[in-house]
Amino acid sequence: MLTVEAIHTYYGKSHILHGVSLEVRPGEVVGLLGRNGVGKSTTLKTIMGLIHPTEGRIVFEGQPIARTAPHRLARLGIGYVPEDRRIFRLLTVMENLRTGLDRRGVTEERRNILLDKVYQSFPVLAERRYQAGGTLSGGEQQMLAIARAMMLEPKIILLDEPTEGLMPKMVAQIREIIGLLHRESVAILLVEQNVPLTLEVSDRIYIMEKGVVRHHAAAAALRSDDSVIHQYLGV
């Protein structure tokens, strides 16, 4: 469904991605691991069209998208939850959600179903729906960022370190929502520092080092043999 083929990405003159390739199949949860600064976030940004690769191909559902504008990718069904959450701070929780809901073809009924679903998973968002996004705690902002992406009814969600800096209780909630999306057959490309969580929720894992994918395996294989994890991540 999503295929990334040997992409090269630059920030100005610095060459960050040196031919990254990976694949996400429909409904699959794929983990992308690697130490800090190896280019995981850059990979997600490149897929989302926020930076364009200089070389290589990105194909989503048979369509080349390497030069497509982000708002078109969102319409095609790619949701993005950035590392720094990027909540619209002055918009209320409800308005943040509306940025994803106010699109063509969403009936009143559909809106309510979508809202009910996230309010059930994240009751705190229902409580704070008329509060400005900027007044939420870090964990609540993370939930809002995920809920906001869900409003697009995406076929795939790019999740960048959703549990970073969260308390264990919130981490459990994020794990639950990943499970829920998985059951609903939404594909997920998950970037994480939390290795045990990633191994637990993913079907397959890619490991990156210095701008390339070094290793690729089924999550089950890495769960039973942690030597590879040791080698690349030192944990």
Next chain:
Amino acid sequence: MAEQLLIQLLIGLSSGMILALVASGLTLIFGIMDVVNFAHGELFMLGAYMGTTVLVTTGSFWLALLGASVAIALLGAALQITTLRPLVGRDPLTTILATFGISLVLQNYALWQYGPVARKIQEPITSQFQFFHIQFPWYRIVIAILSAAIIGALWLFLKYGKYGIWIRATTQDRIMASAMGIPVPLVHTAVFAIGSAMAAASGVLFGPLVGVNHAMGLDWILKAFIVVVVGGMGNLGGSILASLFVSLLEAFASLWVSPAQAVIVSFVVLILTLLFRPTGLFVPTPK
């Protein structure tokens, strides 16, 4: 004395609302795309000319107001697409040069097309009312109310409309807005068109007070720039409050000094703001 204060209050409030209309378009455009639109005054002036043309052909002031706003909105959209859209993400200096260039072109176009002699727009309401010992024109009250109504409509649209939320989201984080499916380039063009329409509307409304010529925008635009800075660049509510504040101060100051000297008040406010509160007078202190 109390009488005189009330008169100045009325003058200050009515000028303040009109200034707020000019400043709103400017601050809206700056807020969303970091573009300081030096051509705002020329859009204001062309709006007034367009108003005279429609007025001559239709005889209706209100049609002139509407027609000029629509025409200048379209012109603004075309200017944005051709000159500003290609500059998105570049050094802000490039957009300053671009809008400055547009302003020169438009000003000379107006001079060439309409000539140097000022034209008159006849106000739709010429009656006056007695306010203590002076005769106050109803028309000034009407434009103050109309300005307030246009600003109020803009505010409601931004607050509750689907596209209003798109505009606010894009203003806050253009990259995340695009990742949420909001067509950011289109939103930029639309906002530029709305700001241009507001400039044109104020040009037509002002026409009867100042006479229409190719340089009519200069004074008001200068003041609009001042209140946009005083109100906190890009902050709509701040600009409106600053417009009222500066206009009231000026009105009261003219009790003691001549109106020409009272203009200095806005510069004093500007300098004090830049010295002591450069983020703007009417914005909460950033945390």
